[in-house]
Amino acid sequence: MRKSGNQKSETAEFVGFLFKLALFVLVLRSFVVAPFNIPSESMQPRLMVGDFLLVAKWPYGFSKYSMPYSAPIIPGRLLPNPPTPGDVVVFKAPPNAKEDYIKRVVGLPGDIVEVSDGLVSINGKAVERTEIEPFVHAITPNSPCYRESFETSDGEGNAICRYPQFEETLPNGRSYRILDLDENSDGDDRGPFVVPDGHMFLMGDNRDRSADSRWPAQEGQAIGMVPQENLVGRALVSVFSTDGSAELLNPVSWFPAARWERIGEDF
Template identity: 55%
Template sequence: MADADTAPAPTSGQPGTPAKRSEPRDTLVFLLKLAIIVFVFRSFVFSPFSIPSESMLPRLLIGDYLFISKWNYGYSRHSLPWSVPLIPGRIFGRLPARGDVVVFKAPPSARQDYIKRVIGLPGDTIQMRGGQVILNGTPVPKVRVGDFTLPLSANYDAQRCGAEYQDSDAGGRPICRYRQYRETLPGGRSYRVLDRGQTIADDTGVFTVPAGRVFLMGDNRDNSEDSRFPAMEGGGIGMVPLENLEGKAVVSFWSTDGSAQWLLPWTWVSAARWSRIGEGF
């Protein structure tokens, strides 16, 4: 007879037996939760963006990486990664301010992310005369300042610079040199723009910004396909719908001149443009 104080050990499946944990399942659940958190954070709080072109020189260089805040102008499907159509129209919508640097889905296809500066709001009239912005009939002040210089690098080579703008610094290193101006919008927002000389975009007709849209321009005025040009795939963007806005540029968190090699970690340090990291807008 069994000892009365001795109970048989519980077997699998009996009450009180802890369920057997599945390591692969736990890992999958963790990764799913992490993906949801990242999706929500990127959609509604902050999202990273890298600068692919020179259209926003001198403020942004190719190889700059920045964070954009997602709540400033409301939310639409373009706020979500891959423009997942989960948000109808635009919710909590607000107008940007003139001078804001914004990331948006570029018309007409709304497939590519662009970054430009807000110049005109709904109801504004805009014209270019001799390279100067005329906003609501009043010239926007544009004052010549010192030249903008940029060292030639893997991200910005001699071909991008253009032969007529190549120069060298005091140490004999090759640089690119452009004429630079300070532009000041009504309300006091001030920023630098580049003007290489007379182009077809320096003199335009009068644009009237319709309701629900904004007029955007690049700071590199002679090398920016923006609202001065009709919306065309790989070209101009026309007037940009407010629901295409994804967020507002807030801070640069990394910058590289493009000379780094993935297999040579020490080049990551030498390629970094440390002075640009942490710059706000």
Template identity: 50%
Template sequence: MNDGDIRTKVTGSDASYAAKKEADKPVGLGHQIKELVRFVLSVAVIVLGVRTLLFEPFNIPSESMLPTLMVGDYLFVSKYPYGYSHHSIITSPDLFSGRILDSAPKRGDVAVFKLPRDNKTDYIKRVIGLPGDHIQMRDGHLFINDQVVERQRIEDFVVAVSENTICSAPFLETAEDGKEYCRYPQYRETLPNAVSYNTLDLNPAGPSDNTRMFVVPAGHYFMMGDNRDNSLDSRRPQSTGVGYVPAENLVGRAEMIFFATDGGAHIWEPWFWFQSMRYKRFFSFL
């Protein structure tokens, strides 16, 4: 038998030993970096997908939606109720126009949208006017299609003064224990579709309490803040406020407050949470 005819056979034990030796080889740095990059990219794709298609977290930076939303509130905004535009994607890349799976918001929804004058800044207001509606403020009362919206005076809205609470006379008061509070006049409004919510009226004769008649154009919405005297909304033109909001600028519907502080701690500062939490606002649905 020639040497060329000899074929080496590896027994089962030899094969196992060879596999074990191969597995015991140290993993190179290049391979580790490759696996790390793959993992990070996978997580990024999942997060981007969730934030684009399902939910995105937002935090409240102003008092324009008091008493419904307070500075220091963190909330989830759902993306799917109104369909998707390029503003549904982080950084609003100009990939397409219009909306996919378009669905109109309901009157009374609390919605996040891109400010029309720059198409970048996130705003949050309440949907008051739908396409074709006639909207007007008269002596602090909201009129929709020449019908006054039901408005009832209720108990004052009281909030403890904090670094996120802007308060001055005549609303500032001091309790017996020395703590300072803001006490604001509060009203309960009920829209024609029976959606009810609370509003603040800090100045009965404020500059936005009497307006011209607004006729909402097709494909647009009229937005207002619940803090009626402290909100740059659709009662102001786009140059200084919000103006009419195109349907394409809608980002999503606010659903639930999942975390809230009085401003003394951010969500990434757990060592300050205990002293600044607003626990009663946790898991409040809007």
């Protein structure tokens, strides 16, 4: 009988431990940090397909979108804070607010944003843009080249892409790198747009491969003006990156596939 009692006690303790662990993970994921992986090339060069990062949940306050599966536990938004131009944010994409997207904040309420010949202007003033060294990456399953004209090889005969790269500096002094690969693309002449109250104008850093606030919201595509209430969090740090060459059932292939130089980069 004592043995049976001990077994019941151990089972209860184990169940209690699992409950506490689940509660800890829920609180951590909802209010501190959550993982996010990059599924598209819209934020190159800063983010590449196969990057994994942590998203900080506290900078903009908390809402139902902070919770797993957008559980409607939190009414409205608690401790709200507006984003800062230049922030890389994760949000629920309009119009259905079901999918997580990641883009960069370019305009806030009252701003007039326009794109002309690929150059962004805010409130009638062109955003400073300077061409810098090319963005170079290895051609891998996660990172093909867009066109053959960008393909070349390094000194060891490895296939690489070389993209023209620019640095933009917003009026508040925030700088970041962008890609602008196609002349006269559909996104090079858009607007002007007036950002409504409570909204954001968001763009991808890879200007010709990003469906963003330059187009009206459409499910699974562009996002239009994004309500700040849709914010999930702010990109914090890259924690892992893979080039897509690893085989799931072959652990030996995992290490060569890792892009170690991208791990630990903050925003």
